[in-house]
Amino acid sequence: MKPRGGYNVNLIGGPSGVVEKLSPPEKLCIPLHSRHLKFSELRVADGDSVSSGQTLAVDPEAFSVPLLAPCGGTAGLSRLDGHIVIENLNCPPDPAPDPELPTHVPYDSGQAAEKRRKLLELGAWQFVSNARTHQVADPDGTPSAVIVSTVHLEPFVARGSAICTGSINELVRGLEHLQSLLEYQAIHLVLPNVKLELAQDIQKTIRGHAWLKLSEVPLQMRYPFDNQTLLARHLGLFTEGDETVWFIPAAGVIAFDRALTLNRPCTSRIISLAGPVVKDPLHLEVPVGYPIDKIIAGRLTQDDNVRVVNGGILTGTQITEDQAGIDTECSGLTVLETPTVREMFGWLRLGCDRRSFSKCFTSTLKKAFGENLSTSLRGERRPCVACGQCVTVCPAGIMPNAIHKYLFSDELEQAQRLRTDLCAECGLCSYICPSKIDLYDELVRAKVRIAEELGPPAEEPEEQAAQENQEEDVA
Numbered sequence: 001m002k003p004r005g006g007y008n009v010n011l012i013g014g015p016s017g018v019v020e021k022l023s024p025p026e027k028l029c030i031p032l033h034s035r036h037l038k039f040s041e042l043r044v045a046d047g048d049s050v051s052s053g054q055t056l057a058v059d060p061e062a063f064s065v066p067l068l069a070p071c072g073g074t075a076g077l078s079r080l081d082g083h084i085v086i087e088n089l090n091c092p093p094d095p096a097p098d099p100e101l102p103t104h105v106p107y108d109s110g111q112a113a114e115k116r117r118k119l120l121e122l123g124a125w126q127f128v129s130n131a132r133t134h135q136v137a138d139p140d141g142t143p144s145a146v147i148v149s150t151v152h153l154e155p156f157v158a159r160g161s162a163i164c165t166g167s168i169n170e171l172v173r174g175l176e177h178l179q180s181l182l183e184y185q186a187i188h189l190v191l192p193n194v195k196l197e198l199a200q201d202i203q204k205t206i207r208g209h210a211w212l213k214l215s216e217v218p219l220q221m222r223y224p225f226d227n228q229t230l231l232a233r234h235l236g237l238f239t240e241g242d243e244t245v246w247f248i249p250a251a252g253v254i255a256f257d258r259a260l261t262l263n264r265p266c267t268s269r270i271i272s273l274a275g276p277v278v279k280d281p282l283h284l285e286v287p288v289g290y291p292i293d294k295i296i297a298g299r300l301t302q303d304d305n306v307r308v309v310n311g312g313i314l315t316g317t318q319i320t321e322d323q324a325g326i327d328t329e330c331s332g333l334t335v336l337e338t339p340t341v342r343e344m345f346g347w348l349r350l351g352c353d354r355r356s357f358s359k360c361f362t363s364t365l366k367k368a369f370g371e372n373l374s375t376s377l378r379g380e381r382r383p384c385v386a387c388g389q390c391v392t393v394c395p396a397g398i399m400p401n402a403i404h405k406y407l408f409s410d411e412l413e414q415a416q417r418l419r420t421d422l423c424a425e426c427g428l429c430s431y432i433c434p435s436k437i438d439l440y441d442e443l444v445r446a447k448v449r450i451a452e453e454l455g456p457p458a459e460e461p462e463e464q465a466a467q468e469n470q471e472e473d474v475a
């Protein structure tokens with residue numbers, strides 16, 4: 001795939017590399033839903049005593065991926081809608097790192113099927129997704145290749161460097177465990193730069209590296225070329241049209257090591273706390289279910305008129321009163337201001353301080369600069385003005401504006417014909433749209449609806465479809 005589109009989203013307020021471990025709260029509020037998972041099958045009853053690592057619920061639609069208790073305590077099912085609350089917490093401290101731990105995974109480290117089951121039970125399998133659908137991968141499936149990525153380009157989400165720093169042995173053992181699950185398939189390790197110290201350390205440490213291929217993100221780290229679907233296409237892993245490619249972030253590989261080397265459940269996450277109204281944006285290590293109000297308390301420059309987003313600013317979702325704690329897929333919290341006063345004569349400004357994808361502001365004459373983010377960044381919602389910017393920026397080579405038009409008139413077949421299925425779910429079209437149309441949400445929902453109601457598109461290889469769309473676009 002020849003990379004196209006993308007944008008260097010440059011916003012002020014990204015997290016520093018500091019990782020702070022928060023002490024246990026008074027209670028955990030564990031959401032039963034996250035972006036891709038729905039833990040609808042409960043395994044505990046109201047008032048049960050639970051122990052650390054115990055399965056609280058599973059997602060029957062996602063190979064029974066479990067929701068695990070990060071700490072022991074008393075489970076409450078009726079305290080908070082859509083959550084399991086754990087009170088009277090008993091959180092065992094993580095034992096100190098064992099200096100005797102081997103650097104490598106023993107050759108006779110067990111059967112692949114047994115290891116896959118253990119990864120599922122200990123909560124590490126939830127990090128493995130199908131690069132085409134972004135859903136949890138089948139633990140009994142056979143991928144044609146695996147991508148492991150240390151790169152997160154979406155502004156404000158937890159950075160790969162913060163997750164990997166100081167964890168080189170865990171990363172190397174995790175990669176070796178991953179390799180032991182496969183037969184001959186290559187693992188593509190994606191780094192910002194293959195000459196980085198981290199890449200060299202991995203190459204020096206890993207045992208036999210013919211199976212590990214180092215790759216860089218195309219287009220000089222421009223968003224969204226860290227996206228799993230785009231990486232698979234860029235690496236040429238989707239040639240036949242039906243290949244299964246697994247995608248695992250670096251945090252997932254470290255979780256593999258935790259589960260298989262240490263036999264411990266994966267119940268904590270390294271998340272970012274960032275955005276323009278966070279005093280000192282940083283990374284935090286927290287158990288799943290940590291109350292969000294406790295995380296942000298005292299860390300903001302203002303307490304009113306703020307919006308908290310679960311995840312990055314392009315693909316995250318606004319946190320409402322329906323979510324009280326960190327969910328199991330959380331990569332960060334982004335906090336931004338919601339201005340209450342309309343900007344006077346905003347239309348008169350020449351835009352020296354506004355970056356613009358369309359190069360229509362005078363800021364185009366300035367050197368690259370970080371932009372201040374607020375909920376009014378792109379003005380107000382309007383109908384599509386047919387500017388075509390979403391088509392130019394879309395890295396998947398599809399036409400979000402035309403798909404939007406067909407979805408608006410409920411012409412699902414036409415949306416399918418325009419290959420909505422190729423959407424890589426990056427959110428860039430929504431971000432740059434001057435009319436603030438939520439194309440991302442529309443396309444992601446339509447992708448699911450088309451797959452359920454119409455099935456796969458009349459087969460045309462992905463590369464060809466994207467190419468044809470680009471040619472139509474140029475014409």
Ligand code: SF4
Nearest residue numbers: 384385387388390433
């Ligand atoms: S960027 Fe927005 S306004 Fe422009 S063509 Fe696309 S949908 Fe329409």
Ligand code: SF4
Nearest residue numbers: 394423424426427429
């Ligand atoms: S249509 Fe999909 S792939 Fe294209 S910019 Fe929008 S979200 Fe990204």
